[in-house]
Amino acid sequence: MKNTEVLEERITAQGCTEHLSAVEDAIYVIGGKWKLKIIIVLQENGNIRFNELQRNIPGISARVLSNELKDLELNGFVKRVVHAEQTPVVVEYISTDYSRTLQPVIMALSNWGKTHKRNIREDAF
Amino acid sequence: MKNTEVLEERITAQGCTEHLSAVEDAIYVIGGKWKLKIIIVLQENGNIRFNELQRNIPGISARVLSNELKDLELNGFVKRVVHAEQTPVVVEYISTDYSRTLQPVIMALSNWGKTHKRNIREDAF
DNA sequence: CAGGATCCTGAGCGATACTG
């Protein structure tokens, strides 16, 4: 118990830092206001087109949606499918298998968000 | 908003909106660059003082830490304890029971972040 | 329809200095 401060820090930070950096990495990729929402909508609807996607995510602008989709595609969460045989060209977005690895995260957040809202309404702490 | 929009949203978004808004609520409270990190450090160390807390969260400034702590306290995640009997005054922060309800979220994020980093290193998609 | 191009604002954040 009477170890030096240096040792204490190293010990407590060790278990911590791991968690800390892992969560940091996760937030870096799926953080932000829209990423997870887009992924959710993409997962619940199979194929979905740009404008319908936008309609399903209240408040997002075309510009932002476009940028986020590029980002998500780069990171392997979304697949962009172009049907060139039609005119005007039809573009569809689908979620990848990899995006499905996020399901535990989404569920945890969703559950927590739900009970949190309930708590807020009851207590007004 | 137009009537058509409202109706469309209600139909397509039905299953989705629930998840969507719950996740949105969660992100609203614990989103941002620092909140979860602070909560993690607070949970791993029992009582912790301001400067030590800052040292445990690489990169955070005093100003930001101070603001975030106020916010977290308002939302019931952190308890601020002042030991007035000493001079200079000692202030300690501890995580609340309520902050422990976030553990599933933290674990999910941490796990995902860990495997994601591994994937990144292997594939370079 | 599926975005791109521009312009713009503001929240969030960082750095530094200062105080009881």
Add this chain to the structure above:
DNA sequence: CAGTATCGCTCAGGATCCTG
């Protein structure tokens, strides 16, 4: 030690218009 006060910036995100 435990913050506050200022200042200033970056950049995610908003608004609007445009196009193949």
